[in-house]
Structures are given as structure tokens and as C-alpha cells.
Amino acid sequence: MGITFNQVDAQFWKKKKKKEGNVQGFVLEEAQTPEERKKAMERQLTSPVRKMLNRFNLSVEKSYGYFSYQNPLEGVSVIRNPRNDLLYIVPIGEESTAQPSVAYSNWFNRFTEVDISRIDDDSQIVRTDTASFVYNNSGRYNPLTLRLSYSIKKLDKGHFERTGEKRYLDDDMLRIGGGIGWGAHKFRHPSSEQDVDPLLRRYQLPETKISTTKMFASVTYNFYSLGDFSMLADVYGGVWKIKQSQINSDNINYEPFFNVGLMFQTTFSKYFKGYIRPSFEMRSYTLANDVLSTQHKYSIFSIDLGLLFKYPVYPRNKYKADMVQMEHVFNGKMYRGRPFYKKQNPRYGQRGVNRKAKGWSFPIIKDKKSKKGSEKGGGNGN
Template structure:
């Protein structure tokens, strides 16, 4: 009797296994009754959608503080009473130069009574100024494992301050260049890596390397620029699997040379800057949004042989794999009810 029972159980197990295999339909047309739609083989994510899901866009703004600084090796400074300082070459005091920040203008020098002259042959001469920046930055990158690589573009408003002498500040007056503000454009490549995680927070170190344009208020025909380097560390807050907020402090190295009208030494300008950017990133989802307008499912789900993401789950919340977590706290535990022992 026991042997017959064991044989019967074995036959039933084989039949159930066979029914499960036969219930795997390749498409919805093979399903004949509504229940069989649950057993339709689901289609995977398409190649284009899979590639697109690796792409992350970022947008940020913030504040920057730039230090403009240059030395005047090979030049001298003449300060006449009640006038702005001018440059001259030690061999020719009669020829003066002004506006050497954005474009050089040559004019005659007249040494007036009470004038002060200083030469870089005996003293280190230069001027320094502070400026503030308001950047608008857009990036696109691809992540693989903990590494990321991409590119970006930044459009910045820069407001210049007065330039003060680094030597003889009591005898050489400050001056304001003929350009008080300008817009700067940057284009760069970015590389980075995630180095530390704490719950929903991620620390990412990265570098931006590229070029920049100073705008039409600068005479680009006499300016020679190099590449710039921006090194930063971003703290990212993962709001969901697609959406992140971040704060990124960084320091930037850049500079340019401006040539004089005649042959001779150029003036090297440094414009290093500190930035604090605040922004957000968004990654394309792997799954398409559910096509059914009346569908209220909060988690990833299937209709027929296709899988979709929720229509109602916001991108700024993490999705619990079991129920979506759109409303993780019950009403009876919110607001004034949270202090009640038994609100109902």
C-alpha cells in the first residue's frame, strides 16, 4: 500500500512539473484563458533601453570665489598723483600700458611731480583681486561599477572687484579694469569614482579637465589660454534609484597669458577659484512607465509579457521591492496621532 502511495505521489510531482513547463508561453497569443497570462514568458529589457539606463544627467548651480592674481616680471609701475597706475618697460619709461587684464592699451607716460616709480628688477610687483561666480553647470556621464566618466558644460557669470597692489600698496593705488563683469564658458571631460558609502549617502571624488572662453570683453587675439583642472568631492544623497541630490565643493586651477603690443615679456594671470555647487542627477530608468492610466501599482510589475515601472511612485522616493513604499507610514502614526497610545 505504501509503495502504491509513493508511486502516485511521484506521478503527481511529474505532472505538476510538466504543467509548469508547458505553462511557459512565449507570447500572449498562446494563452487561451486569463489565468494563463500569468505564465507568459516576460520579455527582457531591449538593448537600446539597457544602454540608455546607464546614462546619468546632472544639473547644478552655486557660488564661486575667484582670485585674480598676476606678477609683473620685466615691467615697472608708475603711479602719478590722482590717476590710475600704469605699466612701463624699464628701458622705456615714456611708453605706458593700461587695461592689461583683458586687453592691452599703450599710451604715453608723463612723470609728474610726486610720482612713484617701482621696477620689477628690484621688487616683486603685481596686483590681486577677488571675484565671485554664479555657475550653471550641466553634465552627462556613464557609471560602471563604482567608476564614472562623462563630459559637461558650464556657463558662469563673473563679477570682478578692484585690483590692489601686492607691493607698495600704500603708494600704488588700486584700479578697476574696463571690464567689471563677464560670462565665461567651460567645456570639459569628467572622471570620478565612488570611495565611501554610508546608508543613502555616497562620497564621490572626481576631476573636470577642459578648456574655457572668457567672452567678448577680452581680446582673445592677444590671450593664450591653457587647459584647466577642477578637483572636487561630491556628497550624494540617493533619493531613489534614479534621482540623487548632491553638494560638491571643488577647487579649480586655470590661467592665461596676455601679450604686449610690442615684442617682449607676456603677463601671466592666475585665476584659481573655489566653488560650491548644489544640484541633482537623474538616471534613465530601465523599465518603461506603465501604459495603463488606472494602474495604481507602486512597484515594478507586469502586464502580459512586459514589465513596467509604477505610474504613481515618485522619483524622489526609494522603491521597496515588495510594496513600493509610497506611503510607508500609516495615517494613525502621523501628525497629532503619533502621541496617542491608541488613536483608534
């Protein structure tokens, strides 16, 4: 009996200590607000990595453009020898000497010196300090551009005024990013022309196609939206260069370029957009050495066709039996029901019926008085 009472007593004290321990370890939790519960539910249903990646945009642009080229000559004298049809330039003042110290026949992509024993008396000479002497040309420029940008969303002002809760729309208010582009300037004419002196005629280009690369930073502002249509002001600028094998990099100095465009954008889905972007771009470079320098200017007008991709916040459901097309919850996760290039929230929530529906016919019962047929709702049959 003593052994039995001791066992019962030990079990009583164990239960009492367990209860006391539970009472001491019990902590009251504060009630969550509706906004906190909503955010907690969003964290449970969506991946934070996907939400972060969705803020970035990948744009691919193909441009079709036209450029005008100008080569204004300053501080030099342009000379053509009629005997050997040689066109060259010398520093101003050298044209009056019997033999110039330096003369160059190529000032487009690298200075090419020519040996002039003397300037012939019948040579045609124009000093650029007495006349505006500019060689002109034109051509095509069709670059390919890749751009990565970060989106700042538009605030739903109506919802914020009604509830005080900050909720953001799917439309981008601002995009900040940068990119890289590749393209070639293809001159329409193999030689540049000027209007000052017909005897100097044309300057033969040593290269009629130059390959270029550009890197830039961009800012895009959405100033108008209506349904799936948006208008955005897009500005970017940066540095550019010509392929090293086509130019003397020791004598060239590139000026930064600037591009201004107006983007007309249509929305195919939250993750896929297309746009047309008319734009104007200015770029130039200077070829210079210790003796002289020549400037080369490009004004580019282009139409850019672009596609913009965003990383989807919600993945596609791999379970084939899930046929819901709207964004929906499945097994504790949020999914989208359609491809990224189609709208995610159509008014109907299911896919179209794949099987053919059975036909229904309605018998016609003739009225003896009016002798007219009337359709009555009826049964199944043919």
C-alpha cells in the same frame, strides 16, 4: 473502383512523403542553461535601448563660490604720474629713458597704449625685478554646469563568490564623461590693490564682471557607499575662455583649468540622485604681445549643488488599474510602479487605500465581580 483505389493510393503516398519530410527537417535543440534562460527572459521583458540609455547620467549643477584674483607683474616697471594720476607700465629699462617707446594703461583684458612724451622726475617708479609686485582682488563666481557621463557599475562580489555569476549593483563604481558650464566673475572691488608701494595705490579695472564659458572631461570614482549615502572623488579639467567682446582675443593665451571636488551623494531612487560637492578650481590666462606679457590667476572655492538623472530601465504602466508599486511584470513586459524620483521597491507592494475604512466598535461587557470593563472581539456596529 479503379478510380477509387488510385485516389486512396495517392493520399497514402502524400502522407508518407509528408512524414518523411518532417523527419528530415527535425533538428534537436540544445538545452539552455539557467543563465541563458534568465538573459533571454530579460531581453523579452526589457527594452535593450532603455538598458543602454540607463548607463548615461545627466547632471545639473548650480555653484555658489568665491574666487581670489592675482595679477603678478614681471619684466615691467610700474609708474604713476602724480600730476594726472596716470598709472601705466613699461618694459624694464624704458623707465630710465627720457621717452619710453611703449606704455600701457590697461593690461587686464587688452593692451591700451598711452602716449607718454616724457617720464616726469617726480613720478613714482617700481621695477618688478627688485620686488614681488602683485595686484590682488576677489569676488563671486556662480556658474551653471551641465554634465553627461557614462556609468560603470559595481560588481556584486558576494554573489559572484557564491555562484560564479557576474551580477552588478545599482551603485556606480565609475563615471566618465564631460560637460559645459557658464558663469561670470564678479569682482568685489572695482580696483585691484598691492602692498609694495602705497603711492602706486590701486589699479582701476576696466571690467568688473567678465562672462566665461568652460568645456571639460570628468572622472568620478565612488570610494564609499552606505545605504543611500555615497562619497565620490570627482576630478575634471578642460579649456575655458572669456566672452570675446570683453577681451582682445589676439593677445590672450588661456591655460587649461583643473577642478577637484568631493561629492556627497544621496539616492532618492535608482534614477534620481542629489549631491553637494565642495570643490577647488584653478584657472589662468596670459595677455601678451611682442613687448611684454602679464599673467592673471584665479583660485576658485565653491559649493556645488547638483541633481543627477538616469533614464529609467522600465517604463510606467499606462494602464490605470495597475496599482502595483514594485517593479513587476504586466502583459509580458516589465514596468515600474512609481515616479522616477521615488524609490522603486518599497517594502509594501500596493498603493495606500484611498477610500475610508468602515469603523469597528467593540462592546464593553462589565464583570459583576471585578466591576471592570473588558473588551471582547465583536461584531460590526456603532
